[in-house]
Amino acid sequence: MKTEHCRNRRESLGAYALGHLSAEERAGLEAHLEGCPGCRAEVDSLAGVALLLAHGNPANFGPAPKPSPELGKRIEATIGAERRSNRRRVRRRRFALALSGATAVAAVVLTVVVLSGDGEGVPQQRVEFAALPAGVDMAATLEPHAYGTEIHMYVSGMRSGTLCRVFLRGANGATVPAGTFRYRWGDDSRAVLSSALDLSRTEAIGVRAGGRTFFAPVDRGAAATDNRTEEDPT
């Protein structure tokens, strides 16, 4: 009996909270509220929302305006472009390049050191990559073998974890991979790699690292001294 009575009252609570009831209705309801904690709590929970209504403008209750369908794509494109330019900037900063790529290759200084053989009686040669980013050192020793060329890479000063891809470029311009290694900071690593290209046919050694490629020319004459049996392809 009491709950039925309460439910009827309760449905007036919205009108009450919004101040829509006549003085008479209001007095009747307030008498009920006095003795009904449940309805009082309900009024309290609606009071805040009832006050908020004044902030809305019914002229704006219609369907929400929508952005043009291309907006999402435009945002993605903008973010994509910024991401790419960030990557380039980070790369540039990381290597602190003083020279542009073209100049870097042109400015490579070659140091050929004919070392004594390592037991096989064949000459090795050491090449150095000049025009490297500040703080980076990179050199290689190339050693002819029957299977091709053994390469000892010496690297320091790169960002730790940088992947280096090494290849030899033949006199005919073709490149033959020599493998990859990862430079680890503090390791000042030497990596031993090999390529199937014969040293006597090798014109240059290339290292691709951090989005840049560095070359050091190889003196074929030095390597070819003991490889005269090999027919010169030129």
Place this chain on the structure above:
Amino acid sequence: MQSGALTGERDVREAYAAHSGELYGFAMRSLGDSGLAEEAVQETFLRAWRAGDRFDPQIGSLRTWLFAILRNVVIDLGRARAARPRVAEGGIEPSVEPLEEALLAWQVEEAMRRIGEDHRRVLVETHYRGRPYAEVAEELGVPEGTVKSRVYYGLRALRVVLEEMGYED
């Protein structure tokens, strides 16, 4: 990088799908110009992406964070616009109310859009237009008690929707 951070392009796409409508609605309401509103939304997602690793879902929802960014963007755009007045398009008046008020108003209006048509209708007629319940009941062809109960349930629905949108008493 914590999970939930807005750092990948896919995160941005998902966030855009979930929140761009609301953000645009608010930007449109406060700037009154569809071009400026789109600019504001674009700038909001761009700033969110740039600061994406600073977003911490433990602290607040993505939606709240995006609205906070948009709020700043709207202030910046408003300043820029003050220097070069533009004509509003589509007959929508540029809002001149302070931003906090605009955000509150937009939330109430958005909540109104989300409740049922029956509930919205009686709230508009009785509250905003101040019409007597009997008159509204007759127009709708329902008993007066029904109008009263719809006002009650409409108000409750509004409360639930506003709470979903982050409103607290």
